Amino acid sequence: LSLAEKASLVGAFDYIVLKTLYSLRGKSEFVSFNSLRKKLDVKNDEELKISLLKLNELKLISKDPTEFSFRLTFSGLDILGIKMLYLNRILYKLAEIIGEGKESIVYHGYDFDNNRIVTKFHRVGTDSYKKIKFRKDLEKKDWLSITVENAKREFDALECIRREGGYVPKPLGVQYNAVAMEHINGKELYKKADTVNLKEILEKILETMRIAYNICNITHGDLSPYNILIDESGTPFLIDWPQATDSEEILKRDLINIATFFKKHGIEVDVHKMFDYVRGV
Ligand code: ATP
Ligand code: MN
Ligand code: MN
Ligand code: MN
Numbered sequence: 627l628s629l630a631e632k633a634s635l636v637g638a639f640d641y642i643v644l645k646t647l648y649s650l651r652g653k654s655e656f657v658s659f660n661s662l663r664k665k666l667d668v669k670n671d672e673e674l675k676i677s678l679l680k681l682n683e684l685k686l687i688s689k690d691p692t693e694f695s696f697r698l699t700f701s702g703l704d705i706l707g708i709k710m711l712y713l714n715r716i717l718y719k720l721a722e723i724i725g726e727g728k729e730s731i732v733y734h735g736y737d738f739d740n741n742r743i744v745t746k747f748h749r750v751g752t753d754s755y756k757k758i759k760f761r762k763d764l765e766k767k768d769w770l771s772i773t774v775e776n777a778k779r780e781f782d783a784l785e786c787i788r789r790e791g792g793y794v795p796k797p798l799g800v801q802y803n804a805v806a807m808e809h810i811n812g813k814e815l816y817k818k819a820d821t822v823n824l825k826e827i828l829e830k831i832l833e834t835m836r837i838a839y840n841i842c843n844i845t846h847g848d849l850s851p852y853n854i855l856i857d858e859s860g861t862p863f864l865i866d867w868p869q870a871t872d873s874e875e876i877l878k879r880d881l882i883n884i885a886t887f888f889k890k891h892g893i894e895v896d897v898h899k900m901f902d903y904v905r906g907v
Pocket of ligand 2: 724810811812
């Protein structure tokens, strides 16, 4: 079943069960049937059991192998995001998958006026989780919270940069791990290098990085010709901002990545000048 099909099978009570599992996250990985029924204040255990069975079958939750305890899966979290984006009249319906990255699944979809939009569902993979697990500030956090924070961080980055005139997709909303944004009708820069005005594109990329760094206190952290989309008018859009942090070291690495690509395509670049421009010195 597709995510959209699963969403349509989730009834009002199932949805409340998912929401409650989310709200009880963190204390331990799995939530016991008992704490679930207490929190939900259900009169009839059967109704809850049936819902849990169904959600488990849809793989929106998973059961502890030994106890009668449950936790949300990534798909379960996706469903919460979809429902809330729908209730906020941002996402009318999901369509096909555009891309499955290391830390997300990206879907096409439609808003309530039938415009094409994009929804990115964040997922903290086991690899990236292992990496951050050792950071002190994140030590006590569960993967659901980390994933939701990543989505919020990407939305906030898009919102600030866009508001200040940078070239990023217009953010439309964020709910749980789901970030809805404008759909850019185009292709990644690495596929378009021979048919576009590279000088103009480089200027817009640097302008966007300057706004991000100076005004929004954000560095991209994974900037490359794969994370820059070129639309039909030849305008670049910088995407994929979840790892955004504020670091000069990372900024330099991003700039070197970009400079290498443009040099390879015959554009003269001076990394030091770029670095000074973006930092505003
Ligand atoms: P990665 O593996 O590169 O870290 P990711 O999981 O972080 O990927 P993104 O790079 O944000 O995800 O998006 C994955 C792909 O989805 C992009 O390479 C792009 O092709 C497509 N995409 C993302 N956002 C948009 C958008 N706003 N409009 C059109 N296509 C998009
Ligand atoms: Mn597309
Ligand atoms: Mn990417
Ligand atoms: Mn990414």
